[in-house]
Amino acid sequence: MRSVLPKLALATLLLSGCAGTPDRPLTPARHVIDEIERPDDGFPSDIYDPFEGFNRGSYTFNAKFDEYVFLPVVYGYRAVMPDVLEDRVHDFFSNLSEIPTFVNSLLQLNFDHAGRAAHRFLVNSTVGLLGFVDIATLTGTEQEREDFGQTLGVWGLGEGPYIVLPILGPSNLRDATGLAVTAVATAAAVPPDVSDTTAYEATAYGLRPIDTRNNVAFRYYSSSSPFEYELVRLLYTQKRQFDILR
Amino acid sequence: MNGRLVFALVAGFSGLFAADADAVPDHYDYPFDNPYVATVVNTPPDQRAEFKLPDTIDEGGIEPFAERVTPDVFWYADELRYLTAIQDRPAPLVFVISGTGSNHKTPTAIALASTLYAGGAHVVTLPSPTQMNFIVAASTHSRPGYTDDDVDDLLRVMTMIRDDLVEDGTRIDGYGVTGYSMGAFHAAMVGERDSRDHVFDFDRVVLVNAPVSLYESAMRLDRMLLEGIPGGMAHFDRFYEEFTRRLANIYAADEGLDFTGDFLYRIYEKIDGDVSDQQLKALIGLSFRLIGSNLAFTSDVMNHAGYVVSPDLELGVTSRLDKYFKVLGRLSFSDYVEELFFPLFEADHPGIARQRAIERSSLRSIEDYMRNNANVFLLHNRDDIILGEGDIPWFESVFGGRATIFPNGGHMGNVYHHAFIATFASQFGGENGR
Incomplete structure (x- = not known):
């Protein structure tokens, strides 16, 4: 191992895939990836992530945004809102989400989920006092969520590269497209004399994201693992695959 | 009082x-x-x-x-x-x-x-x-x-x-x-x-x-993975992927990334108790191996020890880390002790014997x-x-x-x-x- 050649060769291999190129060859580590036999169809835990540099930057940005902006707002919301009201707000937004679930279930020809979403929406919007109380779950009709990303997946569109969206978090090209289409469709569906009001904007872009964050227990860098990015990437991808099959 | x-x-x-x-x-x-x-x-x-x-x-x-x-x-x-x-x-x-x-x-x-x-x-x-x-x-x-x-x-x-x-x-x-x-x-x-x-x-x-x-407990946990993993360590990555897939199947975003307690309980309920001791040992061994990977990687980088990361490399915010994770998954507790821990320990305390x-x-x-x-x-x-x-x-x-x-x-x-x-x-x- 005193010779320079194997070191060079190893260093070159090590460097493939690294972001920066240093000026001189690196001393190889004692154990490198090449000592592991790579399965013919790749490592099962690998996720297609060609924009990893950007994604990791985005993940870092999101962690900081979460710590300095999002979570303080969420904690403030929690401090001023009685728990009962938090739940009512959550049920209200949850009820609104039945609309995209209904539409996407139809697009997927999943009439069971469509029927369930319609039933839940009707019950909760009436008996559940405009959706503020989730009566449907109490009476045994559990919620299913379907979005346009899932619809695209059901019709065979691959997930494409993994993408960490700024603020919104883990996604992939297909799911991000789904989000964009949904946003455009929602903007078209809501009449301008509603969507242009301050109340609508405060609710859609203020209260709703706060409610969503308030109901997600995930905290950045709490996994005690330096490989949290990899873990989240794998779990997100597997979770979406599972949702599409369902 | x-x-x-x-x-x-x-x-x-x-x-x-x-x-x-x-x-x-x-x-x-x-x-x-x-x-x-x-x-x-x-x-x-x-x-x-x-x-x-x-x-x-x-x-x-x-x-x-x-x-x-x-x-x-x-x-x-x-x-x-x-x-x-x-x-x-x-x-x-x-x-x-x-x-x-x-x-x-x-x-x-x-x-x-x-x-x-x-x-x-x-x-x-x-x-x-x-x-x-x-x-x-x-x-x-x-x-x-x-x-x-x-x-x-x-x-x-x-x-x-x-x-x-x-x-x-x-x-x-x-x-x-x-x-x-x-x-x-x-x-x-x-x-x-x-x-x-x-x-x-x-x-x-x-x-x-x-x-x-600590030493004997670690060796015991490490053996659980070696003995429990289906097909042997060459299948580590597949085993890991299947494990996380199982987690993902019941994962809901509102639960956070916590693989303990109720979470495992629900996995267990889902597989309906029909799980062998060997599988359970592999699961326990896997979680120990993942913890060990975190530890070894962190020690390695902090000390520029060259165990799995080149000692010359300064990893940054956007560096890819998955290859280190894969390598560490295949390294045992005794690899870590012999090749990372003891060399660092002896550099810090040249007068103290390993046995001590x-x-x-x-x-x-x-x-x-x-x-x-x-x-x-x-x-x-x-x-x-x-x-x-x-x-x-x-x-x-x-x-x-x-x-x-x-x-x-x-x-x-x-x-x-x-x-x-x-x-x-x-x-x-x-x-x-x-």
């Missing part, structure tokens, strides 16, 4: 006094006699004690080495994080040390802290010296495993936090230390050192599911302290899988009436059980304290 009174009340309420601590409570009905099932599945929801999160719970951070430059890849771990729960009256301060590779807010640490807080104590939870944040921010050599160094690091952190609390007006009238799993080992070692140095003079030291020898380091990784090295101090207590399970033959009888002979050994529970499987928690609370109360 007030705090001790509440402690005594909790102890009295549960019908247990420290003098009877060796007796397993009558109402102990933990169901799993298979220790591997117990370890994975944990406590069934209907047998759990009620835990009320302290209303004063808060997260703090300190930088024991203010001059240290944190590598970019660990930018988020630059200060040591801990939880505090402070009473508004004078009370004893109890430190809770987490298990191997775990941070200061694991469900177990929070459950123990909540129990102590409900009993009237101020509580501080700490990560394990083997946890990433600790290694980066609070470890002198950033290569945990040599007990004397780890105790130095722990005591430095505990003293700093105590001083901060006092400065903020916390009134402290006594000290305790506890920990679970490897954290129990560290609590014992901290207690022993302090019995000579008298910085805290702990009134209570309580060990929950302590290993006897291994001896100090065993509670047997402080047998006299545990035997002769009436304020040191033990909670354990007879079938704990991290122990070897002879360990439980040794504990019984050393602790005598200060040990409570439950008949089942595996490793930490019964920690949320109401009888286990009641015993834990009683060991912090009773008459033998102070």
